[in-house]
Amino acid sequence: MAKLVGSGISNEIAAKLEIGINHEQQHQELLLTDIKHAFSVNPVLPVYKSGLSQASPAPVKSWVGFGEELYDIGHDGTGFAFDNEGPRHIAWIPAFELSSHLVTNQEFREFIAAGAYENPVYWLSDGWTLLQREHWRAPLYWLGKGDDHDVFSLRDRHPVRDSEPVCHLSFFEADAYARWVGARLPTEQEWEVASASVNPQEGEFLESRTFHPGTTLSKAPLAQMFGSVWQWTSSAYLGYPGYQPVPGALGEYNGKFMCNQFVLRGGSVATPANHIRRTYRNFFPPDARWQFSGLRLARWV
Numbered sequence: 001m002a003k004l005v006g007s008g009i010s011n012e013i014a015a016k017l018e019i020g021i022n023h024e025q026q027h028q029e030l031l032l033t034d035i036k037h038a039f040s041v042n043p044v045l046p047v048y049k050s051g052l053s054q055a056s057p058a059p060v061k062s063w064v065g066f067g068e069e070l071y072d073i074g075h076d077g078t079g080f081a082f083d084n085e086g087p088r089h090i091a092w093i094p095a096f097e098l099s100s101h102l103v104t105n106q107e108f109r110e111f112i113a114a115g116a117y118e119n120p121v122y123w124l125s126d127g128w129t130l131l132q133r134e135h136w137r138a139p140l141y142w143l144g145k146g147d148d149h150d151v152f153s154l155r156d157r158h159p160v161r162d163s164e165p166v167c168h169l170s171f172f173e174a175d176a177y178a179r180w181v182g183a184r185l186p187t188e189q190e191w192e193v194a195s196a197s198v199n200p201q202e203g204e205f206l207e208s209r210t211f212h213p214g215t216t217l218s219k220a221p222l223a224q225m226f227g228s229v230w231q232w233t234s235s236a237y238l239g240y241p242g243y244q245p246v247p248g249a250l251g252e253y254n255g256k257f258m259c260n261q262f263v264l265r266g267g268s269v270a271t272p273a274n275h276i277r278r279t280y281r282n283f284f285p286p287d288a289r290w291q292f293s294g295l296r297l298a299r300w301v
Contacts, residue, residue, distance in 0.1 A: 018080055019250060025275045032154070032211065032270040037290050040141055040152050048154035049211060056215035058163035059101040064194070064221045065301060068095040071193045074240055075279045084254040085279040087242045091189050095301040098186055098194050102224045102231070103177065103295050105151075106162035108169075111177050112138055113147065122179045127172030130287055140168035140289045154211035165213045165294045167229050171262045171286035174232040174295040186298035188235035188263040188281065195225045195266075195278045203227025203266075205273040213269050213292065227271070229294035230264040230282055237261035237283035261285055268292035 005017070039046045074088035075081035111117075117137045120128045130136075137145075141152045142160060149160045169177075178184050186194070203226035204214060213228040238258050245251030261283040267276040270292050284291060 016250070019082075019253070022080060022082070022275065023253075025272050028272065029206070029268075029270045029275075032206075033290055033292065036141075036152075036154050036211075039154070045152055045157055047156055049209065051155060055161040055163055058104055058106060059215065059223065062100045062221075063097040063299070064100055065097045066093075066095065066190070066193055068093065071189065073189050073192055073279075075277070079277075081277065081279060082254055082281075083246050083251075084239070084243070084258075084281050085277070087240055089241050093187075093189055093193060096186070096190050097299050097301055098190065098222060099183075099297040100222055101296075102165040102228060103297065104162060105160050105164050105166050107181075108139065108166040108177060109147070109149075109160070109162070111180055114180070116176060116180050122176040124172060124175060126286070127170075127176065130170075130172060136173070139166060139173070161215075163215045165215075165224065165229050167213050167292055167294050168289050169232070169293055169295065170289040171232050171284075173289070174293070175234070177295065178297055181297065183297040183299045185232055185234040185295060188233040188265055190298060191231065191233055191265045191296075192278055194222055198222055198225045200226050200267075200276050200278055201273050203273075204269050205267060205271055205276070206269065207273055208269065210269055213294070224296075226266050226276055227273075228269060229266075229292050230268045230271075231266045231296050232293060233263045233265060235263045237263050237281070257283060264291075264293060 035048060039048065070090050071093050072088060073091045075085040076088055116122050117131065123131060138149060143150045143152060143157065150157050151160045175185055198220050203224065204210060205227045239255065245255035264282040264284065265280070267280070284293070
């Protein structure tokens with residue numbers, strides 16, 4: 001590859017190499033999530049990197065509002081982006097509010113303590129069926145029962161810290177929690193609009209070497225928009241208006257997965273900081289929870 005690049009390459013090959021490099025960054029993130037899962041089923045719970053940062057106080061939450069209007073959605077055409085981030089288009093979005101912070105472990109503990117995992121009222125039908133089959137009663141990597149939970153991380157096993165963002169939730173769990181508190185998950189368009197005033201590199205990413213979401217907060221009205229945990233949205237993973245997969249094999253890279261998946265936004269502690277963008281669309285099936293995935297609440301105004 002070094003010889004090829006050094007010899008001078010065409011624009012066509014350069015474009016393919018750029019996609020390949022960005023794809024490799026995705027693999028680097030997935031390697032960490034796979035290592036964590038493999039370690040979690042090892043009886044001795046191996047440590048990937050020892051030591052854990054001190055917990056910060058729980059954030060004081062508020063609601064941040066956005067007016068009803070037409071918004072531009074999707075990549076603006078400058079710099080690299082995957083084909084699923086475009087075409088850029090206009091979307092009418094009703095007035096909405098987003099929570100200023102991610103949902104915390106303490107808040108999710110209350111959901112568990114209230115017996116919400118045993119109450120079908122809050123769950124989508126497929127989620128409830130999955131819950132009964134898999135016997136989920138807490139997020140993935142939470143160990144113990146009742147109020148006495150530890151969490152397994154790439155750094156150690158430690159008591160669940162109330163102030164940290166809840167992590168390793170499926171879409172079904174995120175959606176059920178939002179219903180339980182009388183809110184909802186944001187659409188991916190709402191999330192993108194809300195993130196416009198936030199620096200995408202301001203967050204807890206792979207470079208922090210924490211490998212576990214902490215309570216590092218930005219000074220912006222909307223904290224933790226980027227990094228920490230991928231944020232589930234209520235949006236099905238579909239092509240934007242006018243979307244066409246690129247010709248050839250690369251057209252299978254994103255377009256082939258536009259079925260039975262939901263969009264996540266924002267990146268996580270396993271994402272390289274220079275990999276994320278406001279328009280970046282991650283996607284997973286609704287039962288997936290081995291990814292560093294959490295949630296932020298939304299509500300209609």
